[in-house]
Amino acid sequence: QSALTQPASVSGSPGQSITISCTGTSSDVGSYNLVSWYQQYPGKAPKLMIYEVRLRPSGVSGRFSGSKSANTASLTISGLRAEDEADYYCCSYAGGYSYVFGSGTKVTVL
Amino acid sequence: EVQLLESGGGLVQPGGSLRLSCATSGFTFGNFAMDWVRQAPGKGLEWVSSIVATGSGTFYADSVKGRFTISRDNSKNMLFLQMNSLRAEDTALYYCVKVRSQDAFDIWGQGTMVTVSS
Numbered sequence: 001q002s003a004l005t006q007p008a009s010v011s012g013s014p015g016q017s018i019t020i021s022c023t024g025t026s027s028d029v030g031s032y033n034l035v036s037w038y039q040q041y042p043g044k045a046p047k048l049m050i051y052e053v054r055l056r057p058s059g060v061s062g063r064f065s066g067s068k069s070a071n072t073a074s075l076t077i078s079g080l081r082a083e084d085e086a087d088y089y090c091c092s093y094a095g096g097y098s099y100v101f102g103s104g105t106k107v108t109v110l
Numbered sequence: 111e112v113q114l115l116e117s118g119g120g121l122v123q124p125g126g127s128l129r130l131s132c133a134t135s136g137f138t139f140g141n142f143a144m145d146w147v148r149q150a151p152g153k154g155l156e157w158v159s160s161i162v163a164t165g166s167g168t169f170y171a172d173s174v175k176g177r178f179t180i181s182r183d184n185s186k187n188m189l190f191l192q193m194n195s196l197r198a199e200d201t202a203l204y205y206c207v208k209v210r211s212q213d214a215f216d217i218w219g220q221g222t223m224v225t226v227s228s
Contacts, residue, residue, distance in 0.1 A: 001172070003154065036214035038155070045205060045221060046155065051214035089155050093213065097169040099145075099157040 004029065004090055004102035011108040012080045020105045022073040022090030028100050030071040034093035037066060037075045039086050046089065050075060077107070085109045112136035112217050114206045119222030126196050130222055132189040132206030137217075140164075140184040143209040146191050148202035149221075156202070159191065160209070174200075196226045 005023040012018040022029065022037075029035060035053045038046035048057055050066040053073060063078045073092070077084055090102035118130040130146070146158040159180040160169040168180050179192040189206055204224055208217035 003156075034213045038215075045218040046215075047218070048210075048214055048216050051210060051216070057216065091155070091157075091214070097143075097160045097162070097167065097212075098171070099160075101147075101155040101157060104154040 001028070001094055001098065001100045004092060004100055006088075006090060006102040006105045008103070009106045009108065011110055012077075013110045014080055014082065016080050017076060017078045018080060018107065020075045020077075020088055020090075020107070022075070022092075022102045024071050024073075024092055024100070026071060028092040028094040029068065029073055031095065032093045033068065035066065035068055035073040036091045037064075038089045038091065040089065041086050049088075080109055082109050112208070114208065114217060114219035116204065116206045116219045116222035119204065119224045121225045121227065122196055123228050124197060124226055126226070127192070127194045128196065128224060130191040130193065130204055130206075130224070132219060134187045134189065134206075134208070137208070139182075139187040143212065144180075144182060144189045145207045145209055145215065146180060146189075147205045147207050147215065147218075148200075148224075149205070150199075150202040153202075158204070161189070193224070196224075198226050200224060201226050 037050040040046040053068045054066040115133045145160045161180045177195045203221040206219040207215040210216040
């Protein structure tokens with residue numbers, strides 16, 4: 001399984017919206033509505049932000065939203081804040097109880 | 111409070127073995143699949159292995175298949191990863207992760223570092 005493709009970096013000014021793409025194949029992202037997104041601060045464990053493409057766990061801000069079209073999933077952060085500066089990873093179920101992560105995107109708040 | 115606490119990491123020579131443990135609390139361990147996810151220094155996340163709630167099914171990434179063995183003790187709320195024939199490319203922070211419902215990893219431990227070097 002090759003890693004899902006994400007842009008290495010995305011940046012935006014406070015208050016703006018940014019979108020991170022996550023491109024897989026018809027064997028993973030395209031086959032299952034089981035895409036999740038994780039936020040990771042330096043030196044910290046990842047935190048689940050979105051599951052099943054667009055659902056938010058309790059406690060996650062509504063500024064985070066997810067979507068999917070064909071083999072590409074996306075995470076949008078609206079009303080960008082300084083605290084959103086972190087690394088973000090997508091992940092897709094790939095069948096047979098296996099998973100594949102994205103390459104990761106560093107979000108910078110200008 | 112749900113907690114996952116990994117242990118067992120360390121420095122090991124190429125070809126050596128290590129056994130990682132994960133002590134869990136705050137949820138009904140036997141009801142959930144559990145996984146190991148690793149992160150090499152400065153790199154991204156990589157799924158390593160899964161075990162179903164009953165322990166009757168185990169699954170591995172191609173990169174570790176035949177060398178790593180995942181197991182669990184539901185009576186003690188513990189998850190394990192036996193790592194044999196370790197290679198330099200296995201050097202990483204290993205996270206114990208709870209699976210929400212085959213769809214996402216909702217709880218992560220803080221990780222235990224494994225370094226494979228001579």
